[in-house]
Amino acid sequence: MSKVGWIRLAIVLGSVGLLEILCQSGVIRPLTMIPPSRMAVELWKLGASGKLAPPVTKTLGNVAAAFILSVVFGFIAGLLIHALPRFRRALDPLLASYYAVPFFVFYPVLIVIFGMSDLPIIIIGFLFGVVAMIINTLNGLDRVPTVLLKVGRMNRMSALQTAALIKLPSAAPYLFTGVKLAVAYSFIGVIASEFILSGSGIGYDIAYAYNNFDNRTMYALMLFILTTVTALNMALYIWEQRMLKRRQGGR
């Protein structure tokens, strides 16, 4: 690992260590936060008791569905919007302010329409994720060099072939950013919905534990979410770096 990598690791481990010491020594009261090591133990116990699997399956399943819908629809919508410059100019201010509107306020509306199923939650996660994908698809398509599109015309490729074989790979670094954000936003949408009104899922269980002063379960679940999201992101980050290294000659 590089020097930068070691420093980074030291900082992360140092922060966790500091938190551990502060909690153990009582500077941070146990009512506020339990030590990180304790969180891990509680998470392990929760997993062993079999109480972790159902909410995790539920939440991750919904996130996965919302994420896949976001990426697929986001890319297709991005392609279409990019092909309509006038529409896009009008749409831009709306896209730019999209994330300031907390879409999960519509959760109750969706429940009335679709009933108390997973669908409203998936839709909220999708609504959160899809715009990040659209914005980054547009960004990527804006930066496809015109000369590459001319190569496409030279080879008499159809619009579909050009999209799949030139635009998609050329915009890939930006699409990747969109994919990473779609993961993050799908999680936010799904978990926020579970917090607000739902009878299951990790978000619900955290809120339930909080209301019952069950700090051990609460922090174990929080640890689970944070480590899962971070691990997922790191995996995507490493994959992305490998791709970029190849394309930018290891700069």
Added chain:
Amino acid sequence: MAASVETMPDAPKTMRDIHAPVHASVAGVTRIFPAVGEQPPVHALGPLDLDLVKGEFFAVVGPSGCGKSTLLEVLAGLSAPTEGSVTFEGQPVSGQVPDGVGVVFQEDASFPWLTVWDNVAFGLRRAGFDASEITRRVDYAVGFMGLADFAQAYPAQLSGGMRQRVCIARTLVLQPRLILLDEPFGALDQQTRLLMGDELLRLWRETGATVLLITHALDEAAMLSDRVGAMSARPGRFIELVETGWPRERDSRIVSEDSFGRLTGHLWSLLREESMKASGHQMGRQK
């Protein structure tokens, strides 16, 4: 404004086959870009006529912004002329690039996500050749362009000159009968340009294709081509078509010949005033 065909005073007799059939032609072509926002419409090109004879090497020189690249795009079918007609092998060119025409662009057009080998194979795969034929042609072109050691490398790992060779090889494997080159060596240093020029000549002789080369370098045009079209400042028209008179077997060593110096000198005398016009024009446009 008919272009006068004139031979250099002391140049050797032309070695180009003037009786060969016309391969591609441009007749009465103009290109006017419509107004965009606050910019008024731009009359970029023409009216202009040009007949390319089968198998000749034709270079176009002219001041920057004179519409050289526009001419190439019109000839390639990448953009439609405002007026006039373009034909290739007797067929009108409109809307799409005709089969048998290859273009090499000034900008780096290699695909950064594909290896050198896959870049070169790109067009063949689109055209639906079978695997063994693709392998045969790509291996040959990669070798011909001196890329064999880098076949599995990605473009980002190569120098600018090598990347341009990838693009040339990618065009070459399709065995185009008309090759259009838009300042392909524009971003390269002078020595590399001379060597790439040699390779271009070798390629031209081996394929027997008709070549149209756009360049801003007078020496490059003088060294490589059978005929040089000198263009005026915008709207671009041919001021003169100059016969170079070089033999078909030639290479960059001709730069040391006296007639080469006279040829570039003549081209510069044609273009000096136009270039001044063009750069003054551009300065006036900047606020």
Added chain:
Amino acid sequence: MSAVALDKPANATLRRWTDFFLLIAGLVVVWYLLHLWAGEVALTSPYETVAKLIDLLGQAWFWPHVGETLLALFYSLLIASIGGLGLGTLLGIHRLSGQVAEPILVALYALPKITLYPLILLIFGLGLSAKVAFGAIHGIIPVTIFALNAVRNIKPVYLKTARVMRLTPLQAMRTVWVPAALPEIVSGQRIGFALTLLGVLLGEMFASQQGLGFLIINAIGLNDVPVIMALALLLALFAVAVSSALLALDRKLHQRS
């Protein structure tokens, strides 16, 4: 030909606005169709929503909630934009710190920070400080990331030029660093604004008895769809107005460079 050229700019601006209003009209139509499809109980019509919003705006009790949200937003934005700008600039200037910090920041950016709301509540208790903290943690990270990249990506040749001209550090800062980095910094502030507002509203929903977020969660509890819709409309109008202004500034600065 010149007359056509003179007409153009006015026409282009006019057309942009027409396009924008056509789009808004289209969205209202879609909304109305959804209303017809889903029914009165699920989704109030555009007209009723506007009427409800005007009704709310006329109520005396409503305005303290608006004021509370704006106050929390103001403090959060102050922390997020100034804190993020300062932190990002330092990380951008000190290359090694920037390299170390960037992936950590990106990882933090991607965390669903809403998960942390019990922690924020346990630290700050119910009230303004919890909301501000929630808004600030949402906004500060994108502002920092953009400022970091803005400063780090200033072309070295500009800085060399500043040295050749023997500018003092202060002059160099004012005439080279700030103008060169400004477009990206404004982009960061724009995204920071949207997320700070989101964070404040989330904070109000879970950690407050005051503010628009509180009114929303209350309405959700009562399943009072007209109020939910009216508040969502108000927030959307506010967010779009501020974002459009920042976007216009952003565009202008990016065009220049």
